[in-house]
Amino acid sequence: xxxxxxxxxxxxxxxxxxxxxxxxxxxxxxxxxxxxxxxxxxxxxxxxxxxxxxxxxxxxxxxxxxxxxxxxxxxxxxxxxxxxxxxxxxxxxxxxxxxxxxxxxxxxxxxxxxxxxxxxxxxxxxxxxxxxxxxxxxxxxxxxxxxxxxxxxxxxxxxxxxxxxxxxxxxxxxxxxxxxxxxxxxxxxxxxxxxxxxxxxxxxxxxxxxxxxxxxxx
Amino acid sequence: xxxxxxxxxxxxxxxxxxxxxxxxxxxxxxxxxxxxxxxxxxxxxxxxxxxxxxxxxxxxxxxxxxxxxxxxxxxxxxxxxxxxxxxxxxxxxxxxxxxxxxxxxxxxxxxxxxxxxxxxxxxxxxxxxxxxxxxxxxxxxxxxxxxxxxxxxxxxxxxxxxxxxxxxxxxxxxxxxxxxxxxxxxxxxxxxxxxxxxxxxxxxxxxxxxxxxxxxxx
DNA sequence: GGGATTTTGTGAATTATAGCACAAGGTTTC
DNA sequence: GAAACCTTGTGCTATAATTCACAAAATCCC
Numbered sequence: 305x306x307x308x309x310x311x312x313x314x315x316x317x318x319x320x321x322x323x324x325x326x327x328x329x330x331x332x333x334x335x336x337x338x339x340x341x342x343x344x345x346x347x348x349x350x351x352x353x354x355x356x357x358x359x360x361x362x363x364x365x366x367x368x369x370x371x372x373x374x375x376x377x378x379x380x381x382x383x384x385x386x387x388x389x390x391x392x393x394x395x396x397x398x399x400x401x402x403x404x405x406x407x408x409x410x411x412x413x414x415x416x417x418x419x420x421x422x423x424x425x426x427x428x429x430x431x432x433x434x435x436x437x438x439x440x441x442x443x444x445x446x447x448x449x450x451x452x453x454x455x456x457x458x459x460x461x462x463x464x465x466x467x468x469x470x471x472x473x474x475x476x477x478x479x480x481x482x483x484x485x486x487x488x489x490x491x492x493x494x495x496x497x498x499x500x501x502x503x504x505x506x507x508x509x510x511x512x513x514x515x516x517x518x519x520x521x522x
Numbered sequence: 523x524x525x526x527x528x529x530x531x532x533x534x535x536x537x538x539x540x541x542x543x544x545x546x547x548x549x550x551x552x553x554x555x556x557x558x559x560x561x562x563x564x565x566x567x568x569x570x571x572x573x574x575x576x577x578x579x580x581x582x583x584x585x586x587x588x589x590x591x592x593x594x595x596x597x598x599x600x601x602x603x604x605x606x607x608x609x610x611x612x613x614x615x616x617x618x619x620x621x622x623x624x625x626x627x628x629x630x631x632x633x634x635x636x637x638x639x640x641x642x643x644x645x646x647x648x649x650x651x652x653x654x655x656x657x658x659x660x661x662x663x664x665x666x667x668x669x670x671x672x673x674x675x676x677x678x679x680x681x682x683x684x685x686x687x688x689x690x691x692x693x694x695x696x697x698x699x700x701x702x703x704x705x706x707x708x709x710x711x712x713x714x715x716x717x718x719x720x721x722x723x724x725x726x727x728x729x730x731x732x733x734x735x736x737x738x739x740x
Numbered sequence: 741g742g743g744a745t746t747t748t749g750t751g752a753a754t755t756a757t758a759g760c761a762c763a764a765g766g767t768t769t770c
Numbered sequence: 771g772a773a774a775c776c777t778t779g780t781g782c783t784a785t786a787a788t789t790c791a792c793a794a795a796a797t798c799c800c
Binding site: 391 | 602616617626713716727730731
Binding site for chain 3: 556557558568569572573575576580581582583584585586587588
């Protein structure tokens with residue numbers, strides 16, 4: 305009875321796409337956009353955009369559409385992107401380095417406050433302006449910055465123990481690049497990025513193609 | 523009427539996870555597994571696993587479960603992973619390099635046959651045993667290897683034109699890391715990996731938490 | 741060998757998600 | 771200022787995905 309109708313997670317996962325598209329529109333100098341136009345840009349139906357937004361309020365004007373800047377501000381508020389979220393990255397192989405170097409991670413509401421690795425040779429090295437630290441410093445850094453977000457970019461064999469450490473240290477949401485499903489308490493959010501699995505789902509369709517009539521989409 | 527009941531895409535996207543878990547089980551020397559046990563490993567219900575597999579045949583034994591090796595072979599066959607898929611990567615920044623260096627890409631049914639970038643300074647450089655090539659060679663390389671899979675790891679501003687080139691050259695499935703939705707013909711498959719968007723969907727839940735009773739999962 | 745136990749495969753029921761379609765409200769045009 | 775036109779927000783309907791629950795095998799154990 306507290307929350308009569310919490311927005312489903314599918315909706316939450318689409319909001320960042322709306323926000324991004326609105327940012328591009330803003331850069332292009334577009335001031336107003338209809339659900340139709342926005343939908344065409346991101347391959348989503350107009351009705352779905354309107355339905356999604358309706359979970360959070362009424363942001364549009366009939367006959368006009370949405371004010372790009374206002375809607376973007378609303379979505380940023382909904383997503384909690386009005387301030388920066390401190391974040392730690394564990395595993396500084398080539399993937400971890402790519403993450404640490406990626407602009408989009410450092411801007412857009414996220415701020416990497418710690419880079420960790422278990423390899424003694426890497427400890428002390430710098431990636432841009434961040435020093436790679438030993439796991440022994442995990443707890444201190446996470447506490448100090450009140451970080452609740454983490455990225456795991458270690459090999460699959462190490463991912464579960466790293467996750468356990470992170471959660472112990474106060475992390476509440478994890479983006480896991482290791483190809484393994486993590487076992488975590490119910491109050492910890494985990495999302496996965498698994499390019500090989502994605503590729504394998506694509507080979508399924510390619511294997512079946514060979515010049516037949518297609519169905520597809522999504 | 524040709525295909526009375528094609529398996530939905532959600533099912534196809536889960537198959538690689540089943541396959542991976544089975545590979546781990548095989549390494550551990552486990553010969554037989556029930557849908558229950560498999561499900562617990564990857565946080566999927568037993569019923570869902572059985573339903574998913576039933577789209578493709580009957581692979582289990584009542585009272586026993588599944589033979590790990592046999593089921594793995596079946597799934598690999600379904601996904602077309604009985605041979606290697608040639609693949610090109612466009613964009614050799616730190617992300618593109620991480621992809622090129624990542625073992626899981628080079629093994630597991632995928633083989634990178636071309637690395638491309640538009641930066642003249644990078645052309646000719648090597649990443650492991652692969653030479654970075656100019657876009658002018660895209661068509662030739664894709665034709666030569668009959669590649670139908672590609673990874674896009676260029677900046678968002680360049681992604682659409684790269685996609686157009688790739689499709690023109692014969693690519694039929696794209697994994698896009700650029701933070702932009704691609705416009706492509708209906709017979710081209712596109713999947714997205716967008717870590718910042720994922721992070722932003724997590725901040726939503728963290729922003730709402732602050733010591734209240736949780737609901738979550740998924 | 742037969743009773744207890746396990747586990748599959750699958751129709752049926754349930755739940756979740758997406759799309760339709762339209763009243764309501766706002767704008768534009770002349 | 772009124773007719774024509776847009777576009778939102780949403781109740782309702784349709785479709786999709788998941789879970790339930792159980793008959794039908796297969797095994798195990800005395």
